[in-house]
Amino acid sequence: MSGESTRMLLSGNHAVAWGARLARPDVIPVYPITPQTPILEKITDFHAAGEVQAEMLTPESEHSAMSACITASISGSRVFTATSSQGLLLMHELLHYAAGARAPIVMFNVNRTVASPWAFWPDQTDSLAQRDTGWVQFYSESAQESIDSVIQAFHIAETIGLPVMISHEAFYVSHAMEPVEVPSQALVDDFLPTYKATHKLDPLIGQSFGSPVDAATYNRTRREMDVAINSTYEAFEAANSTWQQLTGRGYGIIEQYRTDGADVVVVTMGSMCGTARDAVDNLRDQGQAVGLLKVRLFRPFPYRQLREALSGVPCVIVLDRNFSPGMGGILHQELKAALSGMDDMPKIHGLLAGVGGVNVVPEKIEELVKQYTDAEPNIASLWVE
Amino acid sequence: MLEILIQGRGGQGAQTAGNLLARTFFAEGKYVQSFASYGGARRGTPVNSFLRVDDKPIRLRCSIEHPAAILCFDDSLLQGQLLQFASKDTVIVVNSRRDAEHYASLGDYNIIPIDGIGIAQKNNMGRIVNSALLGSFAGVLHQPSIEMLSQVVEESAPVKKQENVAACEEAFHLTQGVHA
Structure with missing residues (x-):
């Protein structure tokens, strides 16, 4: 074209x-x-x-x-x-x-x-x-x-x-x-x-x-x-x-990158998705089955699409570049609500990464994925250094 | 992917240089992503301009922490804050009349001084050094091509188009034979 x-x-x-x-x-x-x-x-x-x-x-x-x-x-x-x-x-x-x-x-x-x-x-x-x-x-x-x-x-x-x-x-x-x-x-x-x-x-x-x-x-x-x-x-x-x-260019309400057979799916929005794609490629090269789910549409919140996409995924790691004091990462909280009651609900980690514009490089995302893959999720969102 | 950092003091033209370099690589058909420090910059304070260049689309959305090459507009900036980005493999082109030995005490760095002001003055450019420094940087990095760079400099220079191109090309040719 x-x-x-x-x-x-x-x-x-x-x-x-x-x-x-x-x-x-x-x-x-x-x-x-x-x-x-x-x-x-x-x-x-x-x-x-x-x-x-x-x-x-x-x-x-x-x-x-x-x-x-x-x-x-x-x-x-x-x-x-x-x-x-x-x-x-x-x-x-x-x-x-x-x-x-x-x-x-x-x-x-x-x-x-x-x-x-x-x-x-x-x-x-x-x-x-x-x-x-x-x-x-x-x-x-x-x-x-x-x-x-x-x-x-x-x-x-x-x-x-x-x-x-x-x-x-x-x-x-x-x-x-x-x-x-x-x-x-x-x-x-x-x-x-x-x-x-x-x-x-x-x-x-x-x-x-x-x-x-x-x-x-x-x-x-x-x-x-x-x-x-x-x-x-x-x-x-x-x-x-x-x-x-x-x-020739199309988009999704949500977009999935290398999520086929993924044990861990990173969920985030906006610019961090680009950096996360590089992190996913690096982790896949190292043999870890990791994918990315990008939330493009936040309102209406696409809970049906998210439930379908994350069904059967053992571990989800949400990266929030936002902060609701007293609640934590907003995408983390909304995603937990959207997936609530699923038969095979993933364990969901919420990480406050990049709040205030702090630089998040692919190596950081790789490190977080390795750190949280087998960890028990915390109910509140966690700050990452 | 090639990652570049250009640092100068606000008003010296580092941000313009970053834009011109991005436009030149773009004109060569490369994928580029360029961004500069913003919001709090003012005349005289350090200003960073970052550039990524690749043959495929660039997805990263984060700062450049380990550039392969640095172009420094002012050798008073060659200290901790800038050198934290550098290792011994980083090519550092600096606007300076001094020779490389002068910088040996900074540590094991690959510092290449270029007399940007001398070249600018010779070409009737006063203290406007960015065309000269870009020419030398392209010469040391062996990219982008001097033909495309000269063309972009000529299109972009608001005044003294021929002088800008001459300074750029002279600086480029002076670096031929310099090993990065």
């Missing part, structure tokens, strides 16, 4: 900006924050050159940016925004609102440590703390996956009528330059039809959003959101299979 794409050397963030450009959003409200800012800067460059036709809004805070996203979206516009860390946390109230208003906004989040103390390192606690807001959440490990995921996300969001958030990590993905296949505008136009809102705010149409409701009506909205978010699986498969036909 080389005629349909151009290979460019891009940072993860610039790949995201290209994805947003190709999806032709109508409105882009956005506020700068390290390490998201290169996304905003690149989109602004495109806009200044007339290559992005969207209306760009630069309000005074992330709270206002998300407010603008919601109103633009429920007015029938295709909307993109991007943020990180404190900016995402400032949006928190409105993330619930966006999902409740069924606004199919696509937002890119660059995973960065949350204050205090102040830092700029990769850590997924910012977006995982938004897991109950009703946004679909994907985690990406590379610039290529990020550009493809942004474009797919519009297809998914507009199909299910819920907002979609994609995250990649600060520094190792956001600021790393690598080769990226950038699809042509014609290819993306074929993939992504113009957005036509089923319901929209329009002075000529007698409809409103967000009116006060009685308890039973509110209850019904949550049941409808439940159905909608669980339709992500089907919407993803449809978007992904078309994307795969057009580009």
Whole structure:
């Protein structure tokens, strides 16, 4: 498909900006924050050159940016925004609102440590703390996956009528330059039809959003959101299979690497998956049957797929680059809940590896696998040095 | 996989040099991954630029702890913090007028001094040394090709394109015969 794409050397963030450009959003409200800012800067460059036709809004805070996203979206516009860390946390109230208003906004989040103390390192606690807001959440490990995921996300969001958030990590993905296949505008136009809102705010149409409701009506909205978010699986498969036909690149809700016959499966999300692949290859070369399971879709949490994939696996080691004080690794806890009650439930170790951006090299993962393969699991997540 | 570390002081051009080197290997059809220290960098403080180069896609997402080659923009940085990355097998090209014997007291390292400022000044580049240092680095490492590097330097230089290319090529040729 080389005629349909151009290979460019891009940072993860610039790949995201290209994805947003190709999806032709109508409105882009956005506020700068390290390490998201290169996304905003690149989109602004495109806009200044007339290559992005969207209306760009630069309000005074992330709270206002998300407010603008919601109103633009429920007015029938295709909307993109991007943020990180404190900016995402400032949006928190409105993330619930966006999902409740069924606004199919696509937002890119660059995973960065949350204050205090102040830092700029990769850590997924910012977006995982938004897991109950009703946004679909994907985690990406590379610039290529990020550009493809942004474009797919519009297809998914507009199909299910819920907002979609994609995250990649600060520094190792956001600021790393690598080769990226950038699809042509014609290819993306074929993939992504113009957005036509089923319901929209329009002075000529007698409809409103967000009116006060009685308890039973509110209850019904949550049941409808439940159905909608669980339709992500089907919407993803449809978007992904078309994307795969057009580009030759496809992804999974979860992805398994060398898990056939594995005695130990490492489970993680985002950039650590790449490093873990090298660790898996090294351990396989040494004769240990180890595989990797990458969780790409975190909301809805794909418990059926995880139960099937991990059935009969003796040992699972979860690597969490996030920390919920008083609970531990968030993926660890969610995975244990998802696998609970299985006849052949694996023993599950939860390791807090790389929290705050601490460097995790393949040799470290290999050492952890060797250390925990035959150990009895601890109920709480453990810190690793 | 080839792993490279470029270190300079904020404002010397180490990050630009890392980007240019990445673009050159990319233009040669290689897989590259380049990233630089960010967030807290300011003029005068040490800045690291990391580069991985391979013939197959690069999956690693972690810092480089043992680079095969180091390009150092300022010999005042040749001390513990930088040398912790190095072993006796690491090729260290340093911007310096001194000769290699001067650095013997640092330990068993393969340090190759290049007079980047001398080459830059000769080519009317003042104290802008990154094109010269990149030329010498390519010469010592035998990659990327000087033709592709010169082309990328020419495309990327905001001003003094011919001077940048001349400094890069002169530094490259000075290193021919130097054994890394």
